[in-house]
Amino acid sequence: GENVEQHPSTLSVQEGDSAVIKCTYSDSASNYFPWYKQELGKRPQLIIDIRSNVGEKKDQRIAVTLNKTAKHFSLHITETQPEDSAVYFCAASIIGGSQGNLIFGKGTKLSVKP
Amino acid sequence: GAGVSQTPSNKVTEKGKYVELRCDPISGHTALYWYRQSLGQGPEFLIYFQGTGAADDSGLPNDRFFAVRPEGSVSTLKIQRTERGDSAVYLCASSLSSLDEQFFGPGTRLTVL
Numbered sequence: 001g002e003n004v005e006q007h008p009s010t011l012s013v014q015e016g017d018s019a020v021i022k023c024t025y026s027d028s029a030s031n032y033f034p035w036y037k038q039e040l041g042k043r044p045q046l047i048i049d050i051r052s053n054v055g056e057k058k059d060q061r062i063a064v065t066l067n068k069t070a071k072h073f074s075l076h077i078t079e080t081q082p083e084d085s086a087v088y089f090c091a092a093s094i095i096g097g098s099q100g101n102l103i104f105g106k107g108t109k110l111s112v113k114p
Numbered sequence: 115g116a117g118v119s120q121t122p123s124n125k126v127t128e129k130g131k132y133v134e135l136r137c138d139p140i141s142g143h144t145a146l147y148w149y150r151q152s153l154g155q156g157p158e159f160l161i162y163f164q165g166t167g168a169a170d171d172s173g174l175p176n177d178r179f180f181a182v183r184p185e186g187s188v189s190t191l192k193i194q195r196t197e198r199g200d201s202a203v204y205l206c207a208s209s210l211s212s213l214d215e216q217f218f219g220p221g222t223r224l225t226v227l
Contacts, residue, residue, distance in 0.1 A: 006156075034215065043118075043205070043218040044157065089156045100212035101147055101170060104156030 006105025023090035118219035139208030
């Protein structure tokens with residue numbers, strides 16, 4: 001089955017700097033890659049996602065890149081702010097058909113210092 | 115509009131007891147998922163419903179776990195003979211279809227003493 005590895009497990013940056021979180025997946029059939037932000041005690045919230053037919057997607061300060069050949073994808077946050085501090089999870093999925101469940105990485109705890 | 119809701123928010127039970135956890139998906143969402151999240155880990159898939167039927171229950175850890183969605187809307191996750199290892203946050207998510215993004219509920223924190 002699918003396995004998702006996520007690095008680093010913790011990341012500390014200064015406000016205004018960029019943050020990059022990387023994930024690899026094992027199943028070449030995976031075609032959907034969302035990123036979730038989870039604040040302490042709260043529900044995971046989708047911040048950006050990418051499907052396998054594109055290599056990059058951007059939404060304001062957040063971007064995701066996908067390399068299907070290498071089976072890895074990355075989250076890029078620019079101009080970080082203290083409110084970006086949270087745990088970020090990457091996930092992979094095969095959408096369409098009988099599946100659709102997300103396989104998550106173990107998370108990255110991002111701390112943005114003012 | 116209303117998001118995914120889950121009840122109760124917290125459940126404390128004793129080892130060996132039976133518990134039911136409820137999920138109310140976003141209205142009109144046909145796909146519903148249950149996940150379990152242990153401290154410091156990512157959510158772990160349990161079961162996926164498309165409409166009323168369980169399309170994939172491969173994530174259920176053993177036969178003590180069962181889930182239903184009789185009318186294609188509300189779902190109940192049932193755990194028999196609870197064990198301390200079942201303690202976790204149980205998350206429910208729904209999506210318009212299996213092709214769409216998943217929206218998560220706030221979770222039920224289950225503690226088995």
